[in-house]
Amino acid sequence: MTYYKASWAALGATLLVAACGGGDGGPKGTQDANPARGALMQSPPPRITSMTAADFTAILTVKQPSLLQLVGTPVCGVDVQYLQYGTVGAVGEATNASGALMVPTGSDAKCTGARPIVMYAHGTNVSKRYNLADFSDSTNPAYGEAVLMAALYAAQGYVVVAPNYAGYDSSPLSYHPYLNADQQSKDMIDALAAAKKALPTLVNPTTASSKLFITGYSQGGFVAMATHRAMQAAGIAVTASAPMSGPYALAAQSDATYYGNVNAGGTIFTPMIATSYQKAYGNLYSTPSDFYESAYATGIETLIPGTYDTNALITGGKLPMTALFSSTPPAPAFAAITPPTGTGSTDALFAAGFGTGNLIKNSARLAYLMDAMANPDGVVPTFTTGAPAANPQSTLRQAVKKNDLRGWTPAAPVLLCAGKGDPTVFYDLNTKLMGALWASLPAGLVTVLDVDSAPTGATDPFAAAKVGFAQSKTATINAAVAAGKDPASQVAMTYHGGLVPPFCNAAARGFFSQF
């Protein structure tokens, strides 16, 4: 009897011990839920995809042959990691953000040893799920830019650090500090610090060289320049930067908009800018309905980034397609700029910025214009000082001035690339203007490239980008004609987001390869 009891008990004990050995399923490595600036939330970061050079070549051959032709056959494999790191919001509040860390792999000499780092700042996107690390989902709104960065840089031996920005993807920040030069450069600097911590811990441990390049397109062009400026001020050595198609002279671009030169995408950019600066400075308006028409005011501060794409925002009635301003002048004196006419090929573009069902209240536009006239920008409406307004009184004009990038001088080489026909970020007001403001700097420090121009001759280092752009533009025109569509509007639709980026990006890589 006693014996039986003991054996049953022993058996029970065995089962119980066996049943207690399971793991808790938690992550390995180290976690930091409240990371300091530049600290990793997960170390090592997870690898999302790993492609050999041959794998990547095969993928590009099938899915993106024109990109393959543009960037060349991958020399290195590419490992893509998902980075989550601590950063700050617009008022210094602690938060975190995510991004992609791509490293070259393989045995080619270009892929081993200490590799240069390229930081890439992405363009405007309205979808919160934008994630440059998500190579598993070709429907992710970041997929195209992510593949471009992998093919252009990582597969040619560069480490790529590309943040998604605070407010996107897994970032808990409830808004995005859009075109906030201070916050966005901090986000970039923090992503770089986190990436450097991660590099030696990766599945394929990687060493960075001392070369640091910064580039970005559109919003990212602005962020790239702001980051170069901030790093220079902080004593972080930048080897070279290539901001592309960015609104660097933000106050001038903004004044031009309110003067009626409404850019393509203005109904998206305007609320993104207003929300960003309202969160940062708190003084743009008391309530959104001070600024926006009532049809759009409710919920507009949490609209972008959100769970939709631009089309859904417009078809869902959340934002008007193009009518930023009312077609009724805010005062009789402004009839000639509601909309402006006699501007040549841009008349149609500007006219589309006006209509019924407009986004911005006439009272808000009037207040802006009155201040713009009393305290004019040095470029808009006419070139005077070239500098932002000395003492703007409009809180919105104060905000865009605060984030205007005029007035700094790069100490490391800069390539400014854009296309002169850009209907979204005006070339003359931004790229050409910055080039002019920096014209007296030592030769070679600043290079301005208009891909929408003819090669200057046989020695033009950017001839390929210019010829490629021209061919691409011609193909767009021919396709429009064949489809019975208006060629000019088809070119305008794809100019900023489709035609220019590949060639400016390719030119940027060529520029970086000199260093």
Add this chain to the structure above:
Amino acid sequence: MKHPLLSASVAALLACGASGSALAQATTVKFGLLNLEPNSSATAISGPFTPVDALSLKVKSKSTLSFNVAREITDNWEAELAMGLPPTHDVAVVVLNPAALPPSVAAQHGAIGAKVRQVAPTLFANYKFGDKNSALRPFVGVGINYTVFDKADSTAVNDAINGGPTTLKLEDSVGLALQAGLTYKLGGAWSVTGSLATAQVKTKLLSNTLGIERRADIKFSPTVFCLSVGYSF
């Protein structure tokens, strides 16, 4: 990790064992070999950074030593606790859609991605046909299976597919179990038993690769063939 049900079932058996001698009913212990074919079916693995419907898994068969204890209640009814040396199964990677995966991952179809150990005590109520003294007695049983996946380790292959060191966790399962078999008395206290059993086992797999959680639901309709030698006292 606590398993109250398991504790309860063991406690019940302890009570059964304690009272057994007083009722002078036979207890049989059986040692043998069993083969467990899990017949697993799993949903596609889902989660962040995971191509949709591209990867799944298959749990492979395993043989192990069995250990059963049966206690007669009446001439025709007995209670039986079926156990065994906990088997560790290989879990194979199943590639559902190679086109959605990087070639290095698509090439891993059939590779072993994990090793999973299960502890699956099953308590049966068996009905034994025929006379108590018959040499050959068929039986059928119905019972309750409790499966604990007490150890689940990701292999280097799986770590590489998932993008880093990966932990795995599988939920416990409780379900109906059925068995049928034959016992042949060899003479004296010895007998030999062959049985075929199955059970309803469902679990949820949670995989965590450096913070990325991926999931799959797994169902098993296992076929367990067991051949054992028994000793009654």
